[in-house]
Amino acid sequence: MDRETLIQEAKKAREKAYVPYSKFAVGAALLDDAGTVYHGCNIENAAYTMCNCAERTAIFKAVSEGVRKFKAMAVIADTDGPVSPCGACRQVISELLQQDTEIILTNLKGNYMETTAEKLLPGAFSPEDLHE
Numbered sequence: 659m660d661r662e663t664l665i666q667e668a669k670k671a672r673e674k675a676y677v678p679y680s681k682f683a684v685g686a687a688l689l690d691d692a693g694t695v696y697h698g699c700n701i702e703n704a705a706y707t708m709c710n711c712a713e714r715t716a717i718f719k720a721v722s723e724g725v726r727k728f729k730a731m732a733v734i735a736d737t738d739g740p741v742s743p744c745g746a747c748r749q750v751i752s753e754l755l756q757q758d759t760e761i762i763l764t765n766l767k768g769n770y771m772e773t774t775a776e777k778l779l780p781g782a783f784s785p786e787d788l789h790e
């Protein structure tokens with residue numbers, strides 16, 4: 659699947675966003691090694707801290723289906739420049755996507771940047787840090 663198609667999938671995912679509080683809709687499309695796309699949107703809650711970002715929705719959907727190998731993820735929002743994943747999502751991306759999984763950050767205007775899990779969170783706390 660090419661980059662443009664994955665971005666279109668992220669845009670479709672964004673339409674499902676449940677954002678009555680922020681009104682800031684985000685979509686994510688996560689492509690696994692087998693070619694399946696997992697869609698994610700942000701889902702908010704009146705208890706604000708329960709809000710879940712689009713990226714984590716997509717990742718948790720895939721991982722809960724037993725998928726652990728990912729090729730790419732596209733994320734889209736109506737931002738000035740390419741959308742910037744929050745710190746919580748960077749941490750989750752760092753552990754559950756491969757370090758070289760391609761991450762495409764974009765916006766509705768078509769600006770985009772390509773990065774990787776590794777570049778999004780240098781020095782991440784990792785499972786190895788738990789070992790004595």
Ligand SMILES: O=c1ccn([C@H]2C[C@H](O)[C@@H](CO)O2)c(=O)[nH]1
Pocket residue numbers: 677680682683684699700701702709710711712713733741742743744747
């Ligand atoms: O990369 C991002 C940044 C923010 N949000 C969500 C969280 C919240 O619902 C809203 C405003 O922060 O956007 C995402 O889903 N992904």
Ligand SMILES: [Zn+2]
Pocket residue numbers: 711712713714743744745746747748
């Ligand atoms: Zn986030």
